[in-house]
Amino acid sequence: MEQTEQDPLDVERIREDFPILEREVADGRQLVYLDNAGTSQTPEPVVDAIADYYRRYNANVHRGIHELSQEASVAYEDAHDRVAEFVGADGREEMVFTKNTTEAENLVAFAWGLNELGPGDEVVLTQMEHHASLVTWQQVAKKTGAEVKYIPVTDDGYLDMDAAEEMITDDTEMVNAVHVSNTLGTVNPVSELADIAHDHDSLFFVDGAQSVPTRPVDVKEIDADFLAFSGHKMLGPTGIGCLYGKRHLLEEMEPYLYGGMMIKKVTFEESTWNDLPWKFEAGTPVIEQGVALAEAVDYLDDIGMENVQAHEEAITEYAYDRLTEYDDVDIYGPPGDDRGAVVAFNVDGVHAHDLSSILNDHGVAIRAGDHCTQPLHDVLGVPASARASFYLYNTREEVDALVEAVDAARDIFN
Template sequence: MSLNTEKIRKDFPILKREINGNALVYFDNASTSQKPQSVIDSISSFYTNSNANVHRGTSTLSEEASELYEGAHRKVADFIGADSIAEIAFTNNTTESLNLIAYSWGLNNLRKNDEVVITRMEHHSNLIPWQQICNKTGAQLKFIELNEDYTLNLEKAEEIMSSRTKLVSAVHVSNSLGTINDVKTLGKIAHDNNALMVVDGAQSAPHMEIDVKDIDCDFFAFSGHKMLGPTGIGALYGQEERMKELEPFNFGGGMISEVEYDSAKWNVSPWKFEAGTPNIAQGIGFGEAVDYLSNVGMNKIYKHEKELTKYALEELENFEDLRMYIPPLEKLAGIISFTMEGIHPHDISALVDEEGVAIRGGHHCTQPLMKLLGIDATARASFYLYNTKEEIDIFVEALKKARDLFK
């Protein structure tokens, strides 16, 4: 059964907005998603009724806040198939989750001549941390190349890994190309070489059913704000043994079990990674967002986005001056990156905004990938559960107006 988008759209107050006198068409979901009223209300309710610090006291409010915050961890753990909250540390976002691995594991375990393997399509958040950690430790950064159809060359990936490979980190879904990568196979290759497997799930967790045990990754990083939750909250999944092995890299209150003037012992996971007062309200909102997505059904959301993407591709193929940078449909998520002859992607984005359509123009935090493709930027439309085919029609008409204006 397909999604009842008419009913879903009523849950998102921002979709009632008009931009330049036109109904808002929000196709910038790869950047951040909109929020349902239930998520907004959960944050307001916490501050209105239960605001207190967590794990810091025995008052009724503190115990309520702690239960709500820990409950959010349990919801997120269940959402991705983790065994317990010991495997789920809340962070600020995917970027911090990946940096946590890089600093806590990378600095302590990588040595000269070790190798870290990532892909050519990585977001800066999964490139720069490993780039910098390799610079500090003397390890070598190696890259999995792309095929001509914008998919990963897994045969070459197997060839470049060896006993020197200590960690492989790959994006599950490319935010620039929309490519859905076979991270399960990539993880098997990594494990066959006794390397860890890290998955950047920022673009996959919001849009498809995730089972970290089936993927068999060591770590999985994702953000709340891309999956209907608030900004300022994300999560790092790590297999329980991996989380026990990791040293914290952020120190202070809440992450300790015992402190002396000259030494300290750490709290158990996940709390040893959540120093200081955490983003309590955002964490609760994250849990509510997971509830919303679970109630709708991730498989239904994935199917809906596939239908939208197929429809959009059929419409865009009528533009002779438009080039798309996407893999084949069966490996494509709800992201379409493109350029139009004679119009800069920034101008495309600005011109369709005149018609109320929000897309993204730029390098999408993948500057090296853009250079590899021989371009400066692309325009990017990205879909979610509240989008419709009628909105795609509006988008296509807005593109025609933009093209005619430049012609």
């Protein structure tokens, strides 16, 4: 698939950086990888950055005067600056490295929520939340006596913003909303939600796990108080996530984990905490992962996030249009020209797990299940769905392979 006026990316050139995409599976079929909302593939420059760290300057950070430790420390600190810049934050002080989006959600919920929430307070989520936020705030609410409310989803897969206006009140202390739904593909109006939340003196937390990898995201434009995302969904390694927080909020919060590196002074009676962001990064941190994530950010910036978004929108719309050719395929969420790079669907009479197994036999890798959104699937009235998700290296030919495999499954079960 060569670069065209409609598609700003030279996808064939980009695919050269991902040798895994040339792998043969399923008795010699070339892999069609459409599970990017779960984990993206990793380009060679990022793999090289990982190897370079271990080959040249593998050492712990902030704990040694020797040269390797100094080099590792500088690289790790620079990684914070680079990732902070990527989302429009004001430097490393506002960028905490965690293990994943889930840990970032937990950090805020426990470090902020346990101290700030109590009976009579409210946390407002959406019905399309990932378990990372939904379960976390649910459990913190049980510990504090706060109430969790959920903005409903309309029949066509959008947030009910009239309901949001009514549900977010002066009793609301936190609004946590997914930016792009990992099931419906809905792109939520996060700036509007931020305005509503702030009008009631509430904080606003964005789950950016599906948006930061796929489109330009600027925390100042959104006016997010917190933003969480994961490296492994944006060409980076597993084991690293990111929490952006406004500096004054992070300074006021107590640490979530305790131990080495996050302290400034320790006696047998008392401890004081390190400067931001290190106060939230207890123990040996995610050094190699941070360095590699900075390389992934460079890779994405070189391509241009506007170009990534445009390519994904074109591919997703094409997949949506192809799948809607079948009367017995149900697609969940907004129309194909108004969604993120996710298409969740079911084929009548075929369980999503069976469909995924048949697609695997055709070399097509998708996700099947509830996608960590069980309550949303309850709202949809289905136990599970099949999900194809796309990224900057996917092609229309791969969408055609997906549709052909779905057609094969229809034939088998009919």
